[in-house]
Amino acid sequence: MQEKTLAQQAELARAIERHTGTNGVHQTAIPSLSFVRRSIDKDRNYGVYKRSLCITAQGVKEVSVGMEEFRYGPGDYLVASVDLPATSQIIETSPESPYLGFILELTTNEILEVLGDANFSSVLEEGSGRGMFVSRLNLSLFDAVVRLVRLLDTPEDIPTLAPLFTKEVIYKVLKGEHGDTLRKLVVKGNxxxxxxxxxxxxxxxxxxxxxxxxxxxxxxxxxxxxxxxxxxxxxxSPIQFQKQLKLQEARRLLFSESTDATTVAYRVGYESPSQFSREYSRMFGFPPIEDMKRLREKHEQRLNA
CATH class of the missing domain: 1.10.10 (Arc Repressor Mutant, subunit A)
Known part of the structure; x- marks a missing residue:
């Protein structure tokens, strides 16, 4: 079984490498599926993790939500069962062995459809559970993932088979050790x-x-x-959650629109530009102007690499 798991891992890595080629996040012909390739970027990245299944085929990644850290590498999978502002960092990658990742977004309707078709118990334990978790990939889930990825080599099959294979992947996740956590966040009444x-x-x-x-x-x-x-x-806390959303959107606006920090501060809901600058520096490590200079320099380096 170990040999088959390693073979699946190698096949997934080859497929991601073949369908990316350059660093970045690449949307595939399957609408909900993206691949990630990073060979040099070990900086912290900030964003909102949407409800998704994430698998590392090569390299190691660390995701921080609040004060909690989730690390996953080959043989692991991460599920974000609700949208969460998070910090991520690739901690093992190189030009010779780039980080290769798989991201499958999961919709509420897809999960509910699987729950309706399958014979899951209607009883859920009390408590919410963390909205993000990491588990070991079992052979059954890996098989389903690899079958979905293979469809990229036969594009004519994608419209018919991709929805079926995606449902199979979701079913395997729901049957896993943290499946109840995902169920709780889509089933009313808890x-x-x-x-x-x-x-x-x-x-x-x-x-x-x-x-x-x-x-x-x-x-x-x-x-x-x-x-x-x-x-x-x-x-x-709710305040921390909202603050992270504000600051992440502020950073996006500063980078994409070249707007000044004071204007952005008011746009994202701050009444005091000085408070915005303090909290921005606390989260990202640099004040807005300096942070933008660093980001643009690194963006140029990536374009010229």
Missing amino acids: SAYQIKNAIELIKTNYDKPIKVEVLAETANMSVSSFHRYFKEVTAM
């Missing part, structure tokens, strides 16, 4: 699902003040219960 509703409200209104009482009401919880369950799912 605390995890109610927290998901509050997360959506914060994401939609990240640039506006939101009272915790409003979030708790959205989740149909008392304020104290809401705080406890929110931190259980996201590893951070």
Whole structure:
């Protein structure tokens, strides 16, 4: 079994290498599937992990959510079962052996469809569980992943078979050791699902003040219960969650629009540019102007590499 797992891992790595060729994130012909290739970039990256299944075929990656860290390499898979602001860093890569990753986005409808077709117990344990987890890849899940990736070599089969193979992958994840965590976040009537509703409200209104009482009401919880369950799912408080969304969007705006820091501070909901600069420096390690200079220099280096 170990030999077959290694063979699958090698096949997945070859496929990612073949369908990327250059560094970056590459969308494939399967709409929900992307590949990642990084050979030199070990910097921290900031973004929102959407609900997805992530697999490393080569190299090692570390993802931080709040104060919690998730490390995964070949033979592991990571699932983000709810959208989470996170910091990621590739810690093992080189030009000779680049980091190669697989990302399959998962929709609520797809998960619910699998749950409706399969014979899963309707009973879920109390508690929400962390919205991100890492597990070991078993042979069954790896088989399903490799079959999905092989469709890229027969594009004419993708419209018919990709939805079926994706459902198989989701089924295998739901059958895994953390499958209940994923189920809780799509099935109505439990605390995890109610927290998901509050997360959506914060994401939609990240640039506006939101009272915790409003979030708790959205989740149909008392304020104290809401705080406890929110931190259980996201590893951070609602205020920290919203702040990360604000600062990540501010960084994106500064880089993509070349707008000044004061304007961006107001656009993402800060009333004080000095507070924005302090919190930006605390999160990204540099004040906005210096950070943008570094990012643009590295962007030029990548383009010229």
